[in-house]
Amino acid sequence: xxxxxxxxxxxxxxxxxxxxxxxxxxxxxxxxxxxxxxxxxxxxxxxxxxxxxxxxxxxxxxxxxxxxxxxxxxxxxxxxxxxxxxxxxxxxxxxxxxxxxxxxxxxxxxxxxxxxxxxxxxxxxxxxxxxxxxxxxxxxxxxxxxxxxxxxxxxxxxxxxxxxxxxxxxxxxxxxxxxxxxxxxxxxxxxxxxxxxxxxxxxxxxxxxxxxxxxxxxxxxxxxxxxxxxxxxxxxxxxxxxxxxxxxxxxxxxxxxxxxxxxxxxxxxxxxxxxxxxxxxxxxxxxxxxxxxxxxxxxxxxxxxxxxxxxxxxxxxxxxx
Numbered sequence: 001x002x003x004x005x006x007x008x009x010x011x012x013x014x015x016x017x018x019x020x021x022x023x024x025x026x027x028x029x030x031x032x033x034x035x036x037x038x039x040x041x042x043x044x045x046x047x048x049x050x051x052x053x054x055x056x057x058x059x060x061x062x063x064x065x066x067x068x069x070x071x072x073x074x075x076x077x078x079x080x081x082x083x084x085x086x087x088x089x090x091x092x093x094x095x096x097x098x099x100x101x102x103x104x105x106x107x108x109x110x111x112x113x114x115x116x117x118x119x120x121x122x123x124x125x126x127x128x129x130x131x132x133x134x135x136x137x138x139x140x141x142x143x144x145x146x147x148x149x150x151x152x153x154x155x156x157x158x159x160x161x162x163x164x165x166x167x168x169x170x171x172x173x174x175x176x177x178x179x180x181x182x183x184x185x186x187x188x189x190x191x192x193x194x195x196x197x198x199x200x201x202x203x204x205x206x207x208x209x210x211x212x213x214x215x216x217x218x219x220x221x222x223x224x225x226x227x228x229x230x231x232x233x234x235x236x237x238x239x240x241x242x243x244x245x246x247x248x249x250x251x252x253x254x255x256x257x258x259x260x261x262x263x264x265x266x267x268x269x270x271x272x273x274x275x276x277x278x279x280x281x282x283x284x285x286x287x288x289x290x291x292x293x294x295x296x297x298x299x300x301x302x303x304x305x306x307x308x309x310x311x312x313x314x315x316x317x318x319x320x321x
Contacts, residue, residue: 014041015063016241017248019215024055024201031058038239047072048178048207053093056204057212065244067319071252071295071307075208076158078175081199083186085110085168088196092126092183096198105193107165113192114172117185118160122152126183155180169200209251216240244304244321249297254307256297264300273308273315 022031028049036044045066047059056079059072086104089096125131127148156177164171172189174182183199190197205212216239242248249256259267263276277296294310295318307318 014039014043015065016061016243017065018060018062018239018241019210020058020060021212021215022050022055022058024053027052028058032060035060035062035239039241045069048075048077050204051093051183051202053095053200054202054204056202057207057210057215058204059207059210062241064321067321068244068307071254072207074178075252076175076177077180077204077208078173078206079182080163080203080205081172081174081182081186082201083170083172083189083197084200085170085190085193085195085197087168087198088187088190089198090127092187092198094198094200100196102190102195104167105190105195107162107167107170109193110165110170110189111162113189114160114162116192117189118157120154120156123155123181123184123188124152125150125181126187153179157185160185208253243302245302246297246299249304254295254297256299259298259300259305261300264305267298267306267320270317270320273317277308277315 018035020031020035022028028046032044032046036042039062041062043066044060044062047061047069050056050058061069061072086102087098088100090099127150157174157180159173159175161173162170163173174185182202186197186199246256257277259276266276295307297307298305304321306320308315309318
């Protein structure tokens, strides 16, 4: 096979996917910074921010795998959250200032209103968020004293369950589409139950077909001034960098096909895709909720060559690895 498409050796530790178990108390940016230092590359990016107070699965792409970011970003996600009823904060999380208080609801009332938040709903994002309003982050505008108008956005809640009730706390399970704010969901559940609340704990347990149990944890996440080279080396040993293989692609809900080395060269030159895709058998190990019927991954042996998309009845290149 052409060297340009030879699988990267794992020891090179430059391109692939990392399943990271982010701990509460560090930002997603902190997690990236430490991994960049451990791998010795700046070509590292996550595919969905977790708030500082939140913990759980953070999917990180490195090197050429960053080309796949858009397909990871749009995945469905699963969470376990803890709602603190009776107190709403300005950030809708435990790090904010109290802005409202109310009586506690009954378990029955909370259980009753959950049905209002399943399926396709419109959700107003928090004012403390990275969403841009008039070219600036909503959180920056809010901190400067301005109150941005947050437009409601369509999101999908596939499943919402009350797992535990221990007033003033309620533990919930949420399976939702990309773009859903669990902080906003906690706020809206409380208002529907005639009370107020904030989200005090959040754990992301799954992204598409990728589970938190498959992630690695770096026990020490030191701040910049506390870091030592030995700690960076230890993290390097902890990191499990995986190649983008067929299992990874299938867990994204993307089908794949096999091509020959001759066809790889055809793709390299950006030629029309119909000749390759016609009469091919598409395969998939797993289709998730947000499966992509119009997206196909192309493999030669175990190497990902390209991802292509069908737009307006025509196959077009999404990315070439």
